Structure formats: C-alpha cells, structure tokens
Amino acid sequence: MQTQETNPIVIAVDFDDVVFHLNEPFAQWHNVRHGTNITYNDITNFDLTLVYNIELSTIIERLDVFRTQHWQNMTIVPGALETLVYLKKFASLHNITARCESLRPVTEEMLRTHMPNIFTKLHLTNGVTSLNHNKKLSKVDICNEIGAFVLIDDNPYQINDFTNSNVTLLVPDRPWNQAQLPEGVIRCGSWKNPGTDWQDILKWINRNT
Ligand SMILES: [Mg+2]
Incomplete structure (x- = not known):
C-alpha cells in the first residue's frame, strides 16, 4: 500500500x-467471549493487562483474535x-x-x-x-x-x-x-x-x- x-x-x-475504535468494541467482544464486564468508561489505563487483570501474552493473543476475525466491529x-x-x-x-x-x-x-x-x-x-x-x-x-x-x-x-x-x-x-x-x-x-x-x-x- x-x-x-x-x-x-x-x-x-x-x-x-x-x-x-478498538478498545470499546474489543471490550464488548471480550465480555461475551471471556465473561468479563468491562465498559468503555472502565478502560482507564493504557495497560490492558491491568484493565482485564490478565497476562500480557493473553491480552496480545486475544487482541490478535479480535483484530483478525472480528474487525468488522471496529x-x-x-x-x-x-x-x-x-x-x-x-x-x-x-x-x-x-x-x-x-x-x-x-x-x-x-x-x-x-x-x-x-x-x-x-x-x-x-x-x-x-x-x-x-x-x-x-x-x-x-x-x-x-x-x-x-x-x-x-x-x-x-x-x-x-x-x-x-x-x-x-x-x-x-x-x-x-x-x-x-x-x-x-x-x-x-x-x-x-x-x-x-x-x-x-x-x-x-x-x-
Ligand atoms: Mg492507538
């Protein structure tokens, strides 16, 4: 390109x-897929491991899944x-x-x-x-x-x-x-x-x- x-x-x-938009649709997907209850207003830290309370490797993996398979929600x-x-x-x-x-x-x-x-x-x-x-x-x-x-x-x-x-x-x-x-x-x-x-x-x- x-x-x-x-x-x-x-x-x-x-x-x-x-x-x-990434964080908002990702949170909506994550709530359904992984049983969390995160809203846009809850994302008060740039470090998503703290927002979701999960390991960095896990958040990266989930972001990759969302961004490659569910990007139409962005x-x-x-x-x-x-x-x-x-x-x-x-x-x-x-x-x-x-x-x-x-x-x-x-x-x-x-x-x-x-x-x-x-x-x-x-x-x-x-x-x-x-x-x-x-x-x-x-x-x-x-x-x-x-x-x-x-x-x-x-x-x-x-x-x-x-x-x-x-x-x-x-x-x-x-x-x-x-x-x-x-x-x-x-x-x-x-x-x-x-x-x-x-x-x-x-x-x-x-x-x-
Ligand atoms: Mg950015």
Missing part, C-alpha cells in the same frame, strides 16, 4: 483508537475520515501503528475498504506483539524518516522518544490517557464529546502549517 506523494507537509496518524472514530480527507488536500498522510506485521493484510483491508486513497503508506512497528521483538521499530524514527512534523496518537507515554525530535505528539482524549500528560504532549478534544478530538487536531494543524 503505497502511493506517490509530493506534498512537503507530512502528517503521521496512529491506527487503533485514533482512526478506528468503526471509524467520529470526525476522523472527514478531517483526513481535508488534510489530504495539502499534506501527505502516513499511518504508523504498533500493530505487528502479521496484521498487515487485515489492516490494509480496513484502510482500503473504509479509507481508500487516504494514506500514502502504512508503517507497522511491531510494538504490541509477542513475536518479532527484534523487528520492533520506533514511531519517532519513522516520523523522522518520512519527514512528519506531527504524530496523532492516543498513547502519550511514548513522549520520551520524542523529546529531542521536531515531532509534536497530539493525543486525542481517551479514558485511558486521563493521567496528567507528560510535558510536550498536546491533548485534543474530550472523549465525552466524540468528534471534538479531530476538531482540535484540525485547528492545531491549521495554526501550525
């Missing part, structure tokens, strides 16, 4: 819970598509996700089906996987490589990687990133008002381009 782009402005965008985050279509007029958009290589086919299919011709390239960093640890990539390294000046990502806890970079981390507000954000991270919108995150992201990008 790669198209030719010549825009000098490059914007990087995370996949899960930025353009497609809907587009309100405002994401409209904003990306607008940004695409003057910027190259790259998707950078912690998903592992084995999820590339399904991830590409989701983008092809619901967001065709939006992203120049999909980058998978192998950040959340029990496999391929030796192939784990840094999101900020990819941002530098492609010339992105901003990354939109619901994970603010990677800010240390960004400290000495020229890449700004914009974080859409979510229940799992309510702790005080590390210095340098910019919070966008309110998770209680769906769509406001993308409105704030657009305002910030318009002010800084």
Whole structure:
C-alpha cells in the first residue's frame, strides 16, 4: 500500500483508537467471549493487562483474535475520515501503528475498504506483539524518516522518544490517557464529546502549517 506523494507537509496518524475504535468494541467482544464486564468508561489505563487483570501474552493473543476475525466491529472514530480527507488536500498522510506485521493484510483491508486513497503508506512497528521483538521499530524514527512534523496518537507515554525530535505528539482524549500528560504532549478534544478530538487536531494543524 503505497502511493506517490509530493506534498512537503507530512502528517503521521496512529491506527487503533485514533482512526478506528478498538478498545470499546474489543471490550464488548471480550465480555461475551471471556465473561468479563468491562465498559468503555472502565478502560482507564493504557495497560490492558491491568484493565482485564490478565497476562500480557493473553491480552496480545486475544487482541490478535479480535483484530483478525472480528474487525468488522471496529468503526471509524467520529470526525476522523472527514478531517483526513481535508488534510489530504495539502499534506501527505502516513499511518504508523504498533500493530505487528502479521496484521498487515487485515489492516490494509480496513484502510482500503473504509479509507481508500487516504494514506500514502502504512508503517507497522511491531510494538504490541509477542513475536518479532527484534523487528520492533520506533514511531519517532519513522516520523523522522518520512519527514512528519506531527504524530496523532492516543498513547502519550511514548513522549520520551520524542523529546529531542521536531515531532509534536497530539493525543486525542481517551479514558485511558486521563493521567496528567507528560510535558510536550498536546491533548485534543474530550472523549465525552466524540468528534471534538479531530476538531482540535484540525485547528492545531491549521495554526501550525
Ligand atoms: Mg492507538
């Protein structure tokens, strides 16, 4: 998945819970499949082993099952598509996700089906996987490589990687990133008002381009 782009402005965008909802539909599936009773509001920690009280290897396994077999339950985050279509007029958009290589086919299919011709390239960093640890990539390294000046990502806890970079981390507000954000991270919108995150992201990008 790669198209030719010549825009000098490059914007990087995370996949899960930025353009497609993951945590909410995953919780709904997990409740039925594994007998839990987790609501969206309960997901107050980025570390899902603490939310579900299970081992990391188990949560990774279940996320992989959900993301490969039940991905049709993952809907587009309100405002994401409209904003990306607008940004695409003057910027190259790259998707950078912690998903592992084995999820590339399904991830590409989701983008092809619901967001065709939006992203120049999909980058998978192998950040959340029990496999391929030796192939784990840094999101900020990819941002530098492609010339992105901003990354939109619901994970603010990677800010240390960004400290000495020229890449700004914009974080859409979510229940799992309510702790005080590390210095340098910019919070966008309110998770209680769906769509406001993308409105704030657009305002910030318009002010800084
Ligand atoms: Mg994410």
